[in-house]
Amino acid sequence: MAKNIIDGLFGKxxxxxxxxxxxxxxxxISELNGFMVAIxxxxxVQAERIRSDIGTKEGEADILKKKLRLSLPSTFMMPFSxxxxxxxxxxxxxxxxxxxxxxxxxxxxxxxxxxxxxxxxIELTKVCIKTSSMALKAxxxxxxxxxxxxxSRERKVVGSIIKDVNELESKSDKxxxxxxxxxxxxxxxxxxxxxxxxxxxxxxxGELADAAQxxxxxxxxxxxx
Amino acid sequence: MDIIENNADIFIMLAIGxxxxxxxGIGANDVANAMGTSxxxxxxxxxxxxxxxxxxxxxxxxxxxxxxxxxxxxxxxxAALFTDSPYLLVYGMLASLxxxxxxxxxxxxxxxxxxxxxxIVGAIVGFGAVGVGVDAIAWDKxxxxxxxxxxxxxxxxxxxxxxxxxxxxxxIDTKDPLAxxxxxxxxxxxxxxxxxxxxxxxKGLKHVxxxxxxxxxxxxxxxxxxxxxxxxxxxxxFIMRRIKIDPKDDKDFHYANMEKLFAVLMVITASAMAFAxxxNDVANAIGPLAAVYSIVEAGGDIASRSVVPxxxxxxxxxxxxxGLVTYGFKVMKTIGKGITELTPSRGxxxxxxxxxxVVLASSTGIPVSTTQVLVGAVLGVxxxxxxxxxxxxxxxxxxxxxxxxxxxxxxxxxxxxFALKGAFGA
Numbered sequence: 001m002a003k004n005i006i007d008g009l010f011g012k013x014x015x016x017x018x019x020x021x022x023x024x025x026x027x028x029i030s031e032l033n034g035f036m037v038a039i040x041x042x043x044x045v046q047a048e049r050i051r052s053d054i055g056t057k058e059g060e061a062d063i064l065k066k067k068l069r070l071s072l073p074s075t076f077m078m079p080f081s082x083x084x085x086x087x088x089x090x091x092x093x094x095x096x097x098x099x100x101x102x103x104x105x106x107x108x109x110x111x112x113x114x115x116x117x118x119x120x121x122i123e124l125t126k127v128c129i130k131t132s133s134m135a136l137k138a139x140x141x142x143x144x145x146x147x148x149x150x151x152s153r154e155r156k157v158v159g160s161i162i163k164d165v166n167e168l169e170s171k172s173d174k175x176x177x178x179x180x181x182x183x184x185x186x187x188x189x190x191x192x193x194x195x196x197x198x199x200x201x202x203x204x205x206g207e208l209a210d211a212a213q214x215x216x217x218x219x220x221x222x223x224x225x
Numbered sequence: 226m227d228i229i230e231n232n233a234d235i236f237i238m239l240a241i242g243x244x245x246x247x248x249x250g251i252g253a254n255d256v257a258n259a260m261g262t263s264x265x266x267x268x269x270x271x272x273x274x275x276x277x278x279x280x281x282x283x284x285x286x287x288x289x290x291x292x293x294x295x296x297x298x299x300x301x302x303x304a305a306l307f308t309d310s311p312y313l314l315v316y317g318m319l320a321s322l323x324x325x326x327x328x329x330x331x332x333x334x335x336x337x338x339x340x341x342x343x344x345i346v347g348a349i350v351g352f353g354a355v356g357v358g359v360d361a362i363a364w365d366k367x368x369x370x371x372x373x374x375x376x377x378x379x380x381x382x383x384x385x386x387x388x389x390x391x392x393x394x395x396x397i398d399t400k401d402p403l404a405x406x407x408x409x410x411x412x413x414x415x416x417x418x419x420x421x422x423x424x425x426x427x428k429g430l431k432h433v434x435x436x437x438x439x440x441x442x443x444x445x446x447x448x449x450x451x452x453x454x455x456x457x458x459x460x461x462x463f464i465m466r467r468i469k470i471d472p473k474d475d476k477d478f479h480y481a482n483m484e485k486l487f488a489v490l491m492v493i494t495a496s497a498m499a500f501a502x503x504x505n506d507v508a509n510a511i512g513p514l515a516a517v518y519s520i521v522e523a524g525g526d527i528a529s530r531s532v533v534p535x536x537x538x539x540x541x542x543x544x545x546x547x548g549l550v551t552y553g554f555k556v557m558k559t560i561g562k563g564i565t566e567l568t569p570s571r572g573x574x575x576x577x578x579x580x581x582x583v584v585l586a587s588s589t590g591i592p593v594s595t596t597q598v599l600v601g602a603v604l605g606v607x608x609x610x611x612x613x614x615x616x617x618x619x620x621x622x623x624x625x626x627x628x629x630x631x632x633x634x635x636x637x638x639x640x641x642x643f644a645l646k647g648a649f650g651a
Binding site for chain 2: 008010013015073077146149150153154
């Protein structure tokens with residue numbers, strides 16, 4: 001039976017797998033809020049359950065990442081560069097990785113946050129999740145971008161989403177700063193090793209927002225040609 | 226001239242048989258490619274595709290197939306060299322038909338995307354060069370045809386870029402794509418109808434005795450073509466009005482409803498594509514058949530100019546339809562599930578460009594490969610950043626198979642040529 005030429009001509013579109021990956025990544029980071037609350041309530045059973053959920057979701061994102069990489073031979077002609085696409089994928093994936101690291105660190109150290117900074121940490125977590133959801137929204141515009149062959153109107157839509165992502169990221173910087181300011185006077189009254197890890201946890205949370213922001217800026221690179 | 230007179234009936238029957246075989250091959254394989262983008266983008270079901278193909282392939286073959294037929298029959302070979310031995314030309318044409326049909330069959334079963342046009346050109350060049358002499362080939366004509374293999378995909382690609390870019394700025398990349406589709410698309414449809422009608426009237430009807438007078442009157446032809454274009458545009462506008470628009474569909478993907486309208490218009494471009502294919506590719510099968518017929522009828526006299534009899538076109542058209550119905554639907558069915566990467570708007574641009582190129586090419590009498598033109602058009606849309614991913618490896622394979630087909634057709638045709646020579650005597 002004859003294989004069809006026109007059929008073989010079209011490669012598998014990388015766009016919907018990329019969107020699926022980002023959706024998975026976002027569902028992974030979304031768990032972080034519940035995790036923080038459980039940690040603060042010292043509900044270690046619940047926290048452990050969420051941590052293992054995060055682990056599973058990170059693993060699924062990894063599988064999607066590998067699948068997409070394998071389905072992109074260098075012989076594909078795509079509307080954007082293959083390298084930019086793979087970079088974007090890597091950055092998306094780093095969000096899931098950092099989420100896993102943060103939750104792992106906190107649960108291994110049975111980290112309980114001081115009440116003074118707890119509200120801010122929750123706020124920071126929420127901003128990180130929000131940033132990631134905005135990045136997801138931007139990634140989800142990719143098929144519309146393709147439809148318009150990267151037309152200027154649709155670019156503006158994506159541009160404005162990316163602007164929101166950037167604003168959220170600077171908001172997360174501000175909260176990080178506030179947490180550090182509040183943490184400093186407490187340092188002497190807390191076990192030094194704990195303090196060190198509070199700073200580390202906050203830093204990693206900040207990196208989550210950074211990574212989400214990078215997704216946005218990678219997307220901008222993808223569009224510029 | 227004894228050989229021809231003694232075997233007249235056998236030659237004609239063989240010619241019809243081989244011609245049908247070749248036409249069957251075209252219908253079984255090539256048509257699926259021509260309709261592939263329409264079926265693949267989900268614009269039409271494969272059943273609809275079969276119906277459209279049957280109607281328009283047939284009418285394309287009958288109404289506009291004459292011009293290319295003449296080129297294949299007379300262009301490549303210098304007929305004057307056969308005046309003393311017209312039976313050699315008969316053997317050669319029979320061998321070419323059988324060779325091209327056989328090669329099509331072999332290649333199709335191996336899954337190689339070969340071109341029917343290349344097969345027949347290769348076959349004619351092959352028997353001509355070896356069986357008669359290198360001088361028998363009008364090499365400048367062959368070079369012209371080979372150059373058209375580069376030129377026609379480039380032209381189709383360029384047209385596809387222009388059409389796609391214009392669609393983008395007029396319709397897709399606007400505030401209200403839905404309203405703009407309804408506003409602008411009938412103009413595109415008018416263009417399709419106009420071009421096809423014009424070429425058919427000027428070039429095709431020349432070969433149909435009873436309608437010849439129309440093609441002689443230029444202003445009448447243009448008027449009819451405009452009328453056909455307007456009719457097509459009105460029909461498209463009417464169909465678009467009847468499509469149900471559901472704003473909910475645009476939630477996930479903002480262009481869902483716009484694409485629905487494009488999908489409807491694909492019916493029209495699919496028809497155009499089938500028509501273009503029929504008008505161009507039917508000649509591959511019936512050109513040699515017509516040559517054999519005219520030589521045998523004239524009792525061995527190679528006429529300098531003869532009209533293609535309508536029944537010959539009927540044989541070609543019928544063969545294509547037969548091939549499509551018996552085998553082509555299978556190929557189409559697989560494409561129907563295969564391609565999901567082409568939305569109706571992109572398919573529309575590609576197919577419109579391809580059909581226009583084929584119709585224009587067949588009006589100049591140069592046989593082009595429909596597959597090649599279509600691949601060129603799809604590449605064009607891809608270059609315009611309209612396709613998510615094109616597999617360049619497949620495109621390489623396609624190019625390679627195009628290179629192989631020419632010598633393969635030639636070698637097989639040489640074998641058959643000598644077999645026929647042995648069977649009927651020289």
